[in-house]
Amino acid sequence: MSLLLWAKGPGFALAAVLFLLGTAMRLAEILRLGRGTDLARPRGAAGGQALRTVFSRFLPAPGLFARSPVVHAGGYVFHIGLLVVVIGYGPHLAVLGIGGRGLPAGLIDGVTLLTMAAMTALLAARLRDPVKRLISGPGDYGAWGLVFLPLATGFLLVNRVLLPFEPLLALHLLSVEVMLALLPFTKLVHAFTFVLARGYAGAIAGRKGAHS
């Protein structure tokens, strides 16, 4: 019980502070840096293209899906599945302070398994591809583990596998807290910065009169 109480109390507070502080720091740094001044005469609207690009990049570039279907399909399943599990499960809604019943536990179970399977396929694809393997470092594999562990411990917790409820709940909370605390300082920060990255890219292209 002491581990669970620590995870629910000081552990969560520490993780939340690091998450908020780190995320604010990263966003402020990026926004403060901004972009270099472009002295050329604008040939199009930057703002509209910036907004459009934030959403258009949710779709794969033409032809890329067919060239690497596993990576694209896996990516969609993993990201959408993660979203469904995080905000669709009743107890998660309670933790987030959102009302509603949530989705049935059986459905969440299935989505969790599918999400973990997609993540495993993506990891295998990364390891099998010599180019991806070359450009992958500890940060990439670490980020994969930080996301996979909460999913795995959550699945074990709901299904009461390997360990009793209490230590599994403590492990699940701790794995989420580690992910939260490290999110701003790892590649997982793209959960927030993707908006800025796409927006800047869209704005630059839009100013040049190109569609992004």
Place this chain on the structure above:
Amino acid sequence: MSDSPGLATLLRHHGIGRRDFLTFCAGLASALALPPVLAPKLAHALEAARRPSVIWLSFQECTGCTESLTRADQPSLEQIILSMVSLDYHHTLQAASGAAAEAARRQAMADNHGRYLVMADGSIPLGDPGYCTIGGMSSADLLAQTVAGAAAVIAVGSCAAFGGLAAAEPNPTGAVPISRLVTGKPVVNIPGCPPLPLAMTGVIAHFLAFGRLPELDSLGRPRVFYGETIHDRCPRRAFYDQGLFAKSFDDEGARQGWCLFQLGCKGPTTRNACATVKWNGGTSFPIGSGHPCLGCSQPSFWDAGGFYRPLSRPAGLGPGMAAAAVAAGAALGAVAASKRPSERQPVTLDDLETKS
């Protein structure tokens, strides 16, 4: 054992027939998770058993455990079992008091040396012994003296088993559980606030019938009664699996009998047999009556984060601290970005070649 008639004689004396006794033995064998073939052997062993001497010590407690045992309003399995023991010392139940009571305890210890059972409820104040003294002795001394010649010690209730309420933060008396002070004797913990009467009497019956204590878990609790969680056998479990939770005590979910997890139920982390044995002659138990399990048979349940706070919900972060974290992060980020370009370390072609 005391020189008293066996159980069979006692039962006849109480007007309980052999058929009732055999029915009781079958139920007891089931409660103790014994194979059916052992039920007749259990009956035979209990019939032949002599009444053991029991010395019941009460320390920092509320007498709720004794109330649990004695408040049955009709002859029960528990009372039948209790008629099997010779309760030679019990503050609440004995007629004698003062020096006469202490003399009865010493007499029982001398007459049954090495064979009597010590049942203890309440925690021991080690920080300041003055909080609980009996007959001019500190609780720790009384326990040590009484346990010295005992066959086994049964710690009844969460206070005796884990420290309970007295040991809750900030534990002003320095309360410790019985097991902390007893060495060289088997100790069984029967936690609960109060514990199920069947758990108490089941352990005694097992000891009488087989001459040894039942199998215990890592917290010293009999596995037969504490092997599963409340959640495992909860009648509301199906609603948990469907994601149907009561959000308040008077909402539609509560009226529909949905899961009480979000109202703070500790069933998933609590090992006890309440959901199967139930209370008041099998009438109901807290969750059955619409109240979350408090987790009273687990260590430190008073300090387990609040009775009405969901198990999975973290303590939360105050808005002030959250705002301070965001503000500090934004300031740090702005400072980092305002460094002169010469202080930054741009990635060069050499860096890329080194990495590849």
